[in-house]
Amino acid sequence: MWISVFVAATLIIAVVIFFKLPYSKTKSEFHSEVDNKISTLTKYSSVFTEDDIKALPFPVQKYFKYCGYLGTPKMSYMKATFTDVDFKMSQSKTIKIDYTQYNFVEKPERFALISSSLFGVPFEGFDSYRNGVGSMKGSIAKLVPLFDQRGQSMDKAC
Numbered sequence: 001m002w003i004s005v006f007v008a009a010t011l012i013i014a015v016v017i018f019f020k021l022p023y024s025k026t027k028s029e030f031h032s033e034v035d036n037k038i039s040t041l042t043k044y045s046s047v048f049t050e051d052d053i054k055a056l057p058f059p060v061q062k063y064f065k066y067c068g069y070l071g072t073p074k075m076s077y078m079k080a081t082f083t084d085v086d087f088k089m090s091q092s093k094t095i096k097i098d099y100t101q102y103n104f105v106e107k108p109e110r111f112a113l114i115s116s117s118l119f120g121v122p123f124e125g126f127d128s129y130r131n132g133v134g135s136m137k138g139s140i141a142k143l144v145p146l147f148d149q150r151g152q153s154m155d156k157a158c
Contacts, residue, residue, distance in 0.1 A: 024142040026124040030113040033128065034102050036076075042106060044074035077104045087116070110158070127158075134158025 061135045087097040101112040114125040125138040134154035138146040
């Protein structure tokens with residue numbers, strides 16, 4: 001009996017340690033896609049000017065001026081990171097998520113990673129739109145695929 005208890009405890013400890021390790025296939029794929037995309041970007045050496053925004057609607061021009069973008073370097077992409085954000089699963093269930101998104105300028109492309117956990121079991125999702133193709137993958141416990149959505153409806157939604 002003690003052997004069974006020892007084996008069960010060892011297995012539980014091994015699973016908990018595995019869940020706490022920073023590596024995951026989903027995160028690795030996300031970072032690989034983003035790093036690859038960033039390495040191929042055109043680096044801008046120019047700055048935002050009045051000429052760049054003159055065709056934009058007046059409120060957008062006003063926003064650019066108010067935020068002080070004129071005279072600042074043009075960028076190739078932007079990164080948004082949100083940590084410990086409430087995500088509503090249903091009317092009564094809310095979980096905390098971490099969310100990182102990269103948007104690229106040259107052509108509309110986006111990569112997003114969501115990380116969370118429920119009862120200590122990690123959940124990760126990778127949402128992407130590249131070359132006109134949208135997809136969304138999710139996995140639980142770092143290994144078990146939950147979904148891999150692709151197709152025309154995903155392309156349109158993205």
